[in-house]
Amino acid sequence: MTESARPTLSDVAARAGVSASTASLAFSGSGPVSGATKQKVLAAAAELGYAGPDPRAQSLRRGRSGIVGVVLEERVRAAFLDPVKIQMLDGITEGLASLGAGLLLLTDTGEAGGNAVGIESAPVDAVVLVGCSPRLGQSVEVLRRRGIPSVAIEGDAGDGIPKISIDNREATRRGAEYLRELGHADVALVTLPFDAARTRGPLTPDLELGSTAETASERLAGARDVFPEATGRVAGASSIEEGLEAGRALLADPSHRPTAIIAQSDLLAAGVIQAADELGIAVPGELSVLGFDGIRVDGLQHDLTTLVQPSVAKGRAAGEAVVSLLAGDSPRSVCFTSVLHVGDTTAAPSR
């Protein structure tokens, strides 16, 4: 009599003296079931300790799992360290709120182990691709084959995939123009990675041409719109650490030192400033630093001059686009605008 395994709907139905189908109706509430029957079923369920329908079976039958995947380009731990990502996640949950869907964190870093839940085998109803992922192309292909509706934040995903983006090129150009107006002519860049390998080092034409990272390329183009000859370093990620390394490389030689550095993220900018501090270079006295994102950087003493992007709004728009897709509509792409915030890390060059 005592079932050792967990009870199923059939067990409950049997105990209540009704058929499985009726029990199902009683639970889901859809369909006409008499009050008495419903009570019987619920009572039987309570007696057996039935915890409700198995979500696995439900999702097979219904064809929906109620889970939305969030694909991060990095290891989860790395994404958590990036305030921009967190803000976007925050926005995504807001945008998805009406669905009541769970958020499954996925990463895009190649094939995982055999039984791992990766982008190619996650029980998700839709997916939000977050971040300027160099591997985006491959991810999109997998999702297309699986028929999973997707939304991309930053990064062109091709036909039918709504894209939530910002004016990377325009914004950077505005920032660069501001530097030029201040009088800067010798400007160096610290960019986000261009390829899937996250190659770190000098910014070379090879890397630029082989770029698979739209965001990095766009921001680069914006800077080049104003400073066509500008070159610099490619960071391996958006982090203070990487910015520090790039900053050291750019500032090491006192005879070839730029008067300003355009970093493609605030964290990189913070790293550059840290490098300047190490080398005794005054910011903004001897070096102006421009960031991108508009986050508050932990431990940074400066009010960074930066391009403030609406990260939360981006996430929210992505979440809403998912809702729309699952409702069968075809949401449009959205492009947000960034705003130049002038802080205390930029000034006229000392010459």
Added chain:
Amino acid sequence: MTESARPTLSDVAARAGVSASTASLAFSGSGPVSGATKQKVLAAAAELGYAGPDPRAQSLRRGRSGIVGVVLEERVRAAFLDPVKIQMLDGITEGLASLGAGLLLLTDTGEAGGNAVGIESAPVDAVVLVGCSPRLGQSVEVLRRRGIPSVAIEGDAGDGIPKISIDNREATRRGAEYLRELGHADVALVTLPFDAARTRGPLTPDLELGSTAETASERLAGARDVFPEATGRVAGASSIEEGLEAGRALLADPSHRPTAIIAQSDLLAAGVIQAADELGIAVPGELSVLGFDGIRVDGLQHDLTTLVQPSVAKGRAAGEAVVSLLAGDSPRSVCFTSVLHVGDTTAAPSR
């Protein structure tokens, strides 16, 4: 001939001229399949654009979904704002790495909408309960009924649920003793919420006795071990905002002003310091502030005196406990030790 719906394994099998079972073997790799057959199947799959087995069907059949739930006590957005939570999540992914499981973010805030994926209906193989959740009891009951293995970080979950914790009481006592040794006698407290309603306001015996939040109670007890008469304010959450409000309340009256405040989290401590700044009270000159957590607080100019807890290690231990549970073992509870870090927010009282 052209299937409009996505192909299934049977379609592939039919196209390859084999049975569905053989096709399954060919895909999963388990079981003896001749090379030629395997090739045929893979070729057919490629032609049909078959994207691999449906994870929903797999998880039904296998009884495992490859997903581990992380239950946060707050809205996801709130958790993302708490650096301690992020560090723990980080640790959890590390600990779970060997499983290759996906991480599903869940919240514990009452019943969600009808079709929402909540703790009572998420397709997860195991769950990590994160944070000192006042609703923990109810969550545990649901999970027990569902037969989902669980691990709790901070918060007693009862029989058979491994608990990952720190020495909340001991640590707070050590911090309090340090304050007493400095000469403080008039100490006020700012605590985390005690109940599910997150009641905010004066710290009353009623609230203390009705506590469902073990962490808050333990830290309170540690403080009382040294300052039995200490009282103070209960915050509605761990945030700078809440700390600010509590700090204002505690410091408003110049005639009854404590010489030190023990906050139950660094964010609360940062808020208290902000309140002191507003009121022109020097820290640590006129007011000493003790925190808990050991995170770097964004924008805080001080080196906070605090009890540093190993957040990442806690998460990692929880992840490893989940792996162990799923392997059929019975992992033991773990209790980590916090370390008092003396920064520049504590000093001897001015008189």
Added chain:
DNA sequence: CATCGACCTCGAATCGATTCGAGGGCTGCG
């Protein structure tokens, strides 16, 4: 009193893949 209709309840098919035991064909040896 008989028949029609409304309201419930039930059976059976289905979602897509996995798995185990059985059977069939081929090879090699006696």
Added chain:
DNA sequence: CGCAGCCCTCGAATCGATTCGAGGTCGATG
């Protein structure tokens, strides 16, 4: 040439719930 044995493939059952159409029962009305 015949038979044993092995390797591969197949059928069928199963995971647990949902859903649609059919059938049954009871009440109401002519």
